[in-house]
Each structure stands twice: as structure tokens, then as C-alpha cells.
Amino acid sequence: MLLGDFTKLALGSVFYHRMRSFLTALGITVGIASVVLLTSIGEGIHRYVLAEFTQFGTNLLAVTPGKSSTLGMSGAVISNVRPLSLEDAQALGRLPRIQAFAPLIQGNAAIEYKRRSRRSMIFGVGPGVPEVWQMNPSLGRFLPPDNPRYARPFAVLGSKVRRELFGTANPLGQRIRIGGESYRVIGVMESKGQMLGFDLDDAVYIPIVRAMAMFDRESLMEVDLLYSTGAESEEVAQQVRKLLIARHGSEDFTIITQDQMLEVLGSVLDILTLAVGALGGISLLVGGVGILTIMTIAVRERTAEIGLLRAIGAGRKQILALFLGEAVVLAAIGGLAGLVLGAGGAWLLGTLVPELPTHTTWNYVLLAELIATAIGLVAGIAPAQRAASMDPVDALRTE
DSSP states (O other): OOHHHHHHHHHHHHHHSHHHHHHHHHHHHHHHHHHHHHHHHHHHHHHHHHHHHTTTOSSEEEEEESOSSOOSSOTTTOOOOOOOOHHHHHHHHTSTTEEEEEEEEEEEEEEEETTEEEEEEEEEEOTTHHHHHTOOEEEEOOOOOOBTTBOOOEEEEOHHHHHHHHTTSOOTTOEEEETTEEEEEEEEEOOOOEETTEETTSEEEEEHHHHHHHTTOSSOSEEEEEEOTTOOHHHHHHHHHHHHHHHHSSOOEEEEEHHHHHHHHHHHHHHHHHHHHHHHHHHHHHHHHHHHHHHHHHHHHTHHHHHHHHHTTOOHHHHHHHHHHHHHHHHHHHHHHHHHHHHHHHHHHHHHOTTSOOOOOHHHHHHHHHHHHHHHHHHHHHHHHHHHTSOHHHHHHTO
């Protein structure tokens, strides 16, 4: 059998039984569309979360009080954990490769201006926040360097707080009350939006010393360090560890590099993408069963045709390849239709619902099409083998 005749027979059978071929390919179409759409959503969320997480830069290192791992005797027996102090943060800021540092305390308090009042996040921070977090004031200035023991009652508003309290009026120089204490507004931060569920615009920034007094804390919640571009994060972390051990006497703190955070976050999001893709793969399995069923019926219906082909010289391998080719064509057509529907659906979903980011990765698209073709090949093996093993005389008797 010539290649042209083989192709004509395979495609002719598929297009001759249009309704049956449509219903067979439909299962694969739904499966591929599900895989593409779900992986597009998963990949979109992956990219969105990573982009949100890295909007503050990539050369960051965080130090928190307390050790994340537990070793030795119980902490109830003896405790030598020291608070992470403002002096510790200042010492870290003097390390050779540290460009800026930002001590942090976070709380929640009432903010009042005249007759308006709302509760918002309060960030007690140092003057290095604009450089470390890559957040700049859109109006006025940020908190200035002050005496560590006494900080002037200045406040910098998030864009949402400014809008809620002052509307379009200029807030600079105005007095507000935070937690019952009077503060003068010296700046408004640029809009940053939400980051992992936290609305950074619905916040007020005050000096770290005043925040420690307001929330009655002896220890900083965190110290964020910005290190030089080109420096190795592990090398910087080792310098930080050495300094704090010298100051505290033991490693009673935790150092987290952004590389570690991104690695953990990326692995979790990769699992999420694979999980939603696996859910779509169930539809592919159903489509494969559909091809197996239809091809089995087709072999029974075309028994006489198989006998005729064998009688005019077609070998067993050619009959096997013919039915396998039909199964692969059905799966490939269904796969292409599914790719169009899945990618189009992902684009439409991302357009109609901007809050749900989508991103179609063509690696997944190619993999999905290859899987569809493989499913057609596997599903067609049993019916094709049955057709190839028929005795030509017995097959012709069925006519």
C-alpha cells in the first residue's frame, strides 16, 4: 500500500463518519482545553505571586528574632533568647555589603483626623524603607533619620489612608491622631496595591521607637537588609549570622534570604500548577476511553473492508498502522481544537476577570498536544491489533 493510499484511507474514514469522529474527538478536545485552561490559570497565579513578592527588589535578606529550628533541651529549662533590638539593626546596617536596613514593627491602631476615623495597619520603621522596599513618597518626604532614643512624631500615610481621611486636600503639615497620640503628616507614599493579601496602601508609617512604645514591644519583629548587587546572599547571610552571634552569644535568630523564600514559594506554586493540570488530565483519560470504544466499534463495522484489504495484498502491519493512524488523527484533531479553546478561554478569562491572572505557557501546550496524540495511539492499539489479526476469508464472509 502506497503512502498516499494509506493517508487517503485513514483520513477518508475519519471524515466519512463525521458525527462519530466529532463525538470521539470531543472527549479529547474537552480534556486538552481543561488542561490548557487550568495550567494557564495556575501559571498566571504563579507569575503574579512571584511578581508581587519581588516588587521590593531581589537583594533582600530578613532577620527575625527566635530560632526556627529546635535543638537541645527544652526552652522552659533555660532561656537565653535576646530581643532583636534597634542597636542590632544599626550594627547590621554598618556591615560592609549592606546598603540600607529597615527595622520593622507592625500593628493596628485607630487613625483620626477631625471627625474622620479608621483603623489601619501601622508600620514602625526606620528611614531606610524607601531604599530597602523600593517605595518612594509621591508627596512630601519619608521619615527622616532621628535620635534613636527620641523620634519626632512624624507620620507618612499610605495612598488609601490619605484618600479616606483627606480626600483631595493636601495632608502635609496636618495633625492626625494614631493610637491616641498626635502626629504630624510629612508625606504620602506612592500606591503599591496589595501584596499577598496585605493592602500596603492602607497603612501609616511612623518612627520605629514610637511604634515600640505604642505596641509595648521590646523586640523588633524583623530587620530587612538590602545588600549590594553582585554579592552572594549566602555570604552576606554568614556575615550577619557571625555579627549577631557575637552580640547575642548564641544563634537565637533566623535569617531568611530572598533566594530561599522564592525557592520555597516557587516549588509550592509549581505543585499547584501541576495539580490543576492533573485535574484536567482526568478529562484526557475519559477522552482516551472514548477513542478506545469508538475504534472497537469501527473495527466490527468494517470487518468486510478489512477482509477486502487483506485479499488485495495489504499485510497485517499495514492494517495495524491504518487503524492506529485513524486513532492518532482523531486525537490530534481533538487536541488542536482543545488547544484553541483552552488558550482562547484563558485569554478571555484574563480579559474579563483581571483579578484572575492567566498565562498560557507553550511548553504545557506542546506537552498537552503530544499527550493527546499518545493517548490516541495507546487507545487505538487494541482495536488495531484485533483488526490486523483477522483472517481475510472469515472477514470477507461477513459481507
